[in-house]
Amino acid sequence: MTDPPDTTDAGSATDRLLATARARISTVDAAEAFRLQQAGATLVDTRPAAQRAEHGEIAGSVVVERNVLEWRLDPSGDHRLPDIDHDRPLVVFCQEGYASSLAVASLVDLGLTDVHDLAGGYAAWSRAGLPTV
DSSP: OOOOOOOTTTTHHHHHHHHHHHSSEEEEHHHHHHHHHHOOHHHHHHOOOOHHHHOOOTTTTOOGGGGGGHHHOOOOOOOOOOOOTTTSEEEOOOSSSHHHHHHHHHHTTTTOSOOOETTTHHHHHTTTTBBOO
């Protein structure tokens, strides 16, 4: 195991938490997330209903709001979503790609291995002109 990155000059405690999380997770850009989705990955939208209503949604994504994410995606949990195939990649996103980084780190802590953060979140996906609803 490698030592965590030196984050002593990373700003606030939240900035340091985010930097530490991002140093240990997989991040993909919008084009790669789309490629993964086309190959069978599940895209997981963690945004609250108000953000989805205001900005739109990624076609084919599954909504699992952040406050229940760990319970719904824990493959061994009693409250897991039965339709999530943990043998396929998961790509998690939020609006801008900050909360999803922390969410992916939490899922890695639960033991998920093929889980990725969508860099820039829904906003990056939308800017790339990828399918939305």
